[in-house]
Amino acid sequence: MDGLYALKPWYTQRLRIFLERAENQGTSPDFFTAVGIFGAAAAGVSIAAGWWPLAVLWLGVRLAGANLDGAVARARKVCRPWGFALNEIGDRASDLLMFAGLAVWAASQGGPGMNWLSWPVIWVLAAALAATLPTFASLAAAGAGATRRNGGPFGKTERCLAVIVAAAAPAAIPVVGAMIIVGSVLTAALRLAAAHRELATAAA
Template identity: 65%
Template sequence: MRGLYALKPWYTRRLGAVLRAAVRHGVSPDVFTLLGVLAAAAAAVAIALGWWVPALLLLAARLAGANLDGAVARARGLSRPWGFVLNELGDRVGDLLMFGGLAVLAVREPATLLVAGPLTGSAWVLLAALAATAPTFASLAAAGAGGRRLNGGPFGKTERCAAVVVATALPAWIPVVAALVVVGSLLTAALRLARTRTDLAAGGPG
């Protein structure tokens, strides 16, 4: 199940003019990694203020940066281990910024759903931010063992961005959305690990 990740080729085609211009002018893929992080930082501010429309647009820009760094590298024939490292760091920083903004919103507009004892809205966001790292750890572990670096859903980066936009628009539902992120992220990590185990048992990445 690839989730919204299946839309990545379509989204990249929509960015074709930017891609061609970047290749023509020799723009480094790292520029788009940085732009993605900056868009995530701006989105975090919009999320903290409860401005869901700017948050939607800025998170779309974050995803555009994440798409273009790899697309530009492939189009220019670049294969750099350090570029891989920067890409992964950019994704993780982008997630932390996004959830940080949501945590601030949870404090500004306390929710009552699924809130009991220490499980405040901001605590749910923290749990979601931690769980959101699980799919990436599963994929990196697979790559380190010689398997494929798996991406996509059922609850990957694109779904996380969509969930945060919904939570920004409906702050009262932040704990519910955060719980969805937790469950979806753990499920995604489990499915990636299961696929990796199958691939490695078959003798390769498949």
């Protein structure tokens, strides 16, 4: 169950012009990691202000950066362990920036001023915490020698889409938050189950 992650090869193909230019010019993959973080930061600011159409654009930049860093590293044959670490840090930072923007937007929905103890804010914070579970599951499994798994059913792309929906329809924040929580727990469980099968087979 790869979810929208199954569209990654298609999206990479759409970014082919940037990939080829980076390969020809010797651009560092780390540049695209930084681009992804910048896109997430800009998206967070846009979401906090309620400018969800602009956030769609910036989250597209975020996903493009996250896609291209690995693609450029493979194309230039400069994959390295530290690049893997930077990629993970970039993805986690990008998620935090995106959810921070949504938390600000949620806090502004209760009338004048910022209501940080409102239920919408609590839902956003709970969703942000749950969103870390799939990555924890993948990294724990990879540390044990299993494949580092990505994708869905509720991965990075689904989180971006869910946050856009919540920003566009603030009344739906509790529903979207619950969906992120359930989807993230399910994704983590499926990744751990797949890793368990892989490791058990390898040990047999």
